[in-house]
Amino acid sequence: MDYVVFAQQLTNGLVNGMTYVLIATGLTLVFGVLHIINFAHGEFYMLGAFFTYFAAKLLGLDYISAAVVATLGVAVLGIFANRLFFWPLRKEHEFTVLLSSLGLALLLTNGGELIFGADPKYVPSPFADSVFEVGQLIVTQQRVLIFVVGALVLFGLNLFIRHSRMGKMMRATAQNPEGAALSGVNIRQVYTVTFVLACGLAALAGALVGPTAMIFPTVGSWAVLKGFIVVILGGLGSIPGALIGGLTLGVVESLAGGYISLGFAQAIGYAIIIVVLLWRPQGLFGTARRT
Amino acid sequence: MSKETILEVSGLTKAFGGLTAVKAVDLTVQRGEILGVIGPNGAGKTTFFNVIAGSLPPTSGSVRFKGNDCTGMRADRMARLGMTRTFQITSLFPALSAIDNVRAATYRHKKTGWAAAILRNRAWQDEEADVDAEAMRALEFVDLGKRAHVNAEALSYGEQRRLEIAIAIAAKPELLLLDEPAAGMNPEEGQRLVSMIKRIRDEGISILLVEHHMRVVMGVCDRVAVIDHGEKIAEGKPLDVVNDPNVVRVYLGREAVHA
Amino acid sequence: QDKEPVRIGTIAPLSGPGAFDGQLAVEGMEAMVEIVNENGGILDGRMIELVKYDDKGNPEEGVSAAKRAIEQDDVDAIVGGWFSSVALTMKEVTRDRIINVMTSTQHPNTTKEGHKYLFRLNATSVMMSETYAKFICDKMDIETIAFITINDDYGRLEVENYERLLDECGIEVLGNEFYNKDDTDFTTALTKLKALDSDAIYVSAINTAQGATIYRQIKQSGYKGTTIASAGNMNPKLVELSGPALEGVYSVSLFAPDSDSEKLKAWMEQYGEMFSNEPSFIGSLGAQAVELLAGAMDEAGSARDYDKIAEALRGHEWETILGTINFDEIGQAMQNIYLVQVKDGEITSVNE
Amino acid sequence: MLEVSDIVVRYGRREVIHGLSLKVAEGDVVTLVGSNGAGKTTTLKTISGMLKPVSGSISFDGERIDKMDPHEIIAHGVVQIPEGRLLFPDMTVGEHLELGAVRARSGGRSYGERIDWIHEMFPILLERKEQKAGTLSGGQQQMLAIARGLMANPRCLMLDEPSLGLAPIMVDQLEDTIKSLNEAGMTILLVEQRVDLALRLASRGYVLETGSIALEEDAKVLLADPRVKTAYLGI
Amino acid sequence: MSRKITIPVILLAALALPFMTANTYFHHLMVLWMLFSLLALSLNVIIGYIGELSFGHAAFFGIGAYTAAILGMHFGLAGIPGILLAAIVAGLFGFVIGYVSLRIVGPQFAILTLGFGSIIYTITNYWVDLTRGPMGISNIQPLGLWGGDGIALTSAIGYYYVILGCVVAFAYACHALMSSRTGRAFIATRENAPLAASLGIDVFRMKLLGFVVATAVAGVGGALYAHYLTVVTPDVMSMQYVAALIIMVIVGGRGTISGPIIGALIYVALLEALRALGPLRLVIFAALLTASVIFLPGGIVSLWRRITGADTPHQEGAQ
């Protein structure tokens, strides 16, 4: 019996971890490529969930189509967010950019509250309540979906960054924007693509994770904090890092919650991150910063 | 000038993973001496500096500075003992004005702190006046007096290199490590640098100099050591070294003719 | 109709995580204000006007709002204190200065350390749990129970009460898990609770979104026992969001939407005309606060003579939309507590 | 081929180039000589589009390029090798070469040919293909920076202090490289503190003093000019 | 206008301010302004002087507040000793946390502080015996001289002057710091740590010093807050406060002394002025915030510099 509980907790942890991973990847991209701490990332996650909800409700789409529409819609919003809030500040101090993103986050949360209403909503998904049973293990199909889509997206994104030309341009911009511009990289395009990808990923996370809980305009602030922790744990700008970091955090929280104390689970998660960072400041998969 | 050894490096080795950038190098610098270190690109000169100045821990070997064993000592402690270095890649306080860059460098040999500044006592006032005067003198020394209030990042490359030297001398070191100070200077400016370095030495500061401008090296160095692939392959009087066929082959090339 | 209006300051969370509850509360009050004003207002024709303040669910903002209401805007009375932490802070600002009707806060200290002008409508968690425990013991066929509880003063008090009360009647408490107010996933806790294999799980949740998530996740975890919803938190939105997961679940409440009280019906009708949300418990408390203030001010013949108003409130029983109510010496209300159950997606009162 | 006319460039409010004009003919090597802070780097950055002139115009092959972004200018065949290298420390040598080619001008050598050509010119870059640029020595980095620029298949190459940090033997090699590039038909605009070297390589030279052209002459003439000798060569 | 004139004028204005109105609500706002000024100034030591971002600053504020509350509750220490102890306790936490995390820089440091902040928050929530958990501690005694000696500060004006005193003292200390050798070492560390080290500056010690001072002052702020509001809940450690303080420092102008004070004023005044807008309030606030960041990236104080023409050269024009 204990054995089953352990396996169930582990599974819970892995799935929760994958939701963190989905949130963290977009964040790590923006962080890694443009050196921007984007506080508004969680708000794009929130928008992803809300767009899915409204696409299903107002356009009458089924869950999958609604999720796709929402992801694309928010990705397009990424273009505007970049244009208005980040691109103009690209030469300013990182703290200034951070504040701009904080402003955007406040704007989206409070604007969301105004437009979407403060009442919590539920994103209906046909997979939410149906379960997979493997022996005594029980997982909802929605969670399986999160895990599978998460893994696929990560894999694809990693290939993209490592091997595509755009991916290389993004990495070059990350390391030396001026050098990149002089090699012929269109920096503006890199900014745009990075934000489109990041916002799209955040929205996808929102669309996928939405049906596992209720959504409301302030969900983003939770998401962004988790995302940051995962990004730092895994290593700035590292996609495999986001994967391992997210899964680790998910499993640690779930086991700590299951076997030590639920209330302290988060704090234990933080404690582990502190220990990891002290041992490897650059995170699990990060490269050391040269001075 | 008495023959007192200020820096003694023995068997110094530094490996990066599989690559040994510095291999068992022995070197001594006498007080008041200008020792040049030359060698091909990638020979390990900068790494050698980094290890001596405490920016990198050595793999093995020892560094003795002013008679103390300083192997693996942290950079700031080395600096407080009296060793200051410049960096090959320009390293300044970019957002500060030139004069503030130099003011920060007087830290080592000043005493009053925050408490004195709160009380605004006599010692603090005197010292602040000293700091300003010394900083201005250092800037004028490198011909940047007129640019004192320009932000360091707004200086041209050559001016930035000179500002680095001003910063280094404002720290009043006993041993100064210069990593390619003449990079980005034209021959005429190189000549001015030569006289500048000589004047620094005349103030009693010993100098260890890495440089590729042979006119500068020949102009100021009392002795020259040559490093190749991390190993010291020659050492001696400048003229002897540049006529060493080995050095000509790996390092000087056609320049041997001009030198 | 050009008499100066009576201004009631309402301090509620209008932004942040509690915004929806605040919205429901204010809507409930507005519907009642409309009813009172349509009937000619109070004190011979003075209209009631609501002055709204946002406390963001945050004690410090609550203090600022209360100070502003009293010192800057000079309101005649204050209705507020939806979250316990805000209520506990705010009452120090209103202490002996102004009539302050506290609404949904369940913390005993609200009234225990209250002041001469402070009244609280909601039952304390102790009162609620006594009624509820009795029902659980008598009517539900369970021998063991486990709790999932919000980690705040409300949740802590609840577990404390129930552990004692249920133990007295022979139901064994197998365990309790505290969750935090920003949690969105409860699978870890539920896995633990499910493994205890209790006959029932008692869910203590004030926040509608968290509540709905928990009920859904209980269902998804494959738990087959009885689910019991904490007292005072059953509302139409929760039912809507939880879907089938809440079907048949019991709770107790001061508010029974299917009650045949005329007053309640009128208010619910008015509410339906004005707002798109369904009338809720928290809204009904707001409405009751307005109703009581209007009545007491009329009786005192003044909107400002707080001693008289307080005396009036304490003086006798009041007939309100939630039935009869009376206050004790420290301003604590005694109200009817109904047992309710979700049936076919409707909250219905259970008549014994 | 490259024509800069009367440009004015500012950093913030400070004007550092005051109406500068210069011309580079196809197949020429032209050098810009000037003391520290004269504005050489600023001029090159303006041509490559990193800075925008406040007034004046720049045209390449008769086409205005002063309003274009750097990547468009590169696509036209004007490439700058920046002062200070500006490499990507965590990317490999091979990736740098690939990135150099993102906006490569079409025509001329094919991608593969350029790679081979570069490896022939700088064999160390083939040997260190997988090494990260941040761990290369100063001189190795300079070679990589030049190689990256060449991958863009330029017609006009602007070099900003390419000899910076190079050992004498490498400077020889650089000299040979520039010569052979020019012989292969590449137009070169060279900024170099080793004025003697620059004037040896160039056919024409401009002397820049605090943001404007003070002298424009045949390189041989400049090399012999006593003013140049004392001010820049230190003889 | 020279410093010699402006500073006394501003000080006099600050002293006279409460007499401009009899409205006690405005007095309350002034107290909040001063309180936030003190906190923003302390965070500014971290953000502006040592150049790191701390997401844990509210935790030290909370530690100060709880220390004062608990001391007051159990030992009747509601006066100067309580405030000093609050500073010491917060500073000690700052020392330990700083000692552990300041070896790491940049975003990683920010997340470390977030982690420590959250752990402190969680413990505050769960250690009910000490902190009374989520309900917080209410009925904290008002500020006295030594506590329990009958002198108790209850009016907002009183608190205004006390906190104003702290702000002025700390602002002066910051000013003195910046004109001292230690301050130059701070700035050098912020601008280029390896170079600073090569000049003999113990980078780690400088950062630690700055961090401890900042956290101790935040502790003082917390203690004053607790006495003034008479209530403290774990909410004071939430991200909301962290974000608010960061906004004040950066909107005002990081690394300056007037910046955080102006930032605090704008924060308090703007939110108050927008109250009338109801639900639109925070949307407008956020819009103004972002607009100010985009159009005045150097903070409000840079506006002053722009007007007076003191130009800082600054790259422009590149793509």
Ligand SMILES: Nc1ncnc2c1ncn2[C@@H]1O[C@H](COP(=O)(O)OP(=O)(O)OP(=O)(O)O)[C@@H](O)[C@H]1O
């Ligand atoms: N952090 C590092 N990791 C791995 N290899 C390194 C590192 N730093 C330097 N190297 C390698 O060590 C060797 C010596 O480098 P170093 O910078 O000391 O050369 P140098 O003599 O200063 O050359 P130059 O004259 O070009 O500046 C080079 O091959 C370089 O690639």
Ligand SMILES: Nc1ncnc2c1ncn2[C@@H]1O[C@H](COP(=O)(O)OP(=O)(O)OP(=O)(O)O)[C@@H](O)[C@H]1O
């Ligand atoms: N980012 C900047 N902001 C403001 N002023 C600058 C900036 N960069 C350069 N300057 C100024 O512009 C002028 C020209 O600088 P530039 O770098 O073009 O000189 P240069 O001729 O290349 O000198 P060097 O030989 O030293 O590299 C200098 O006075 C310099 O101080």
Ligand SMILES: [Mg+2]
């Ligand atoms: Mg070197």
Ligand SMILES: [Mg+2]
């Ligand atoms: Mg230059």
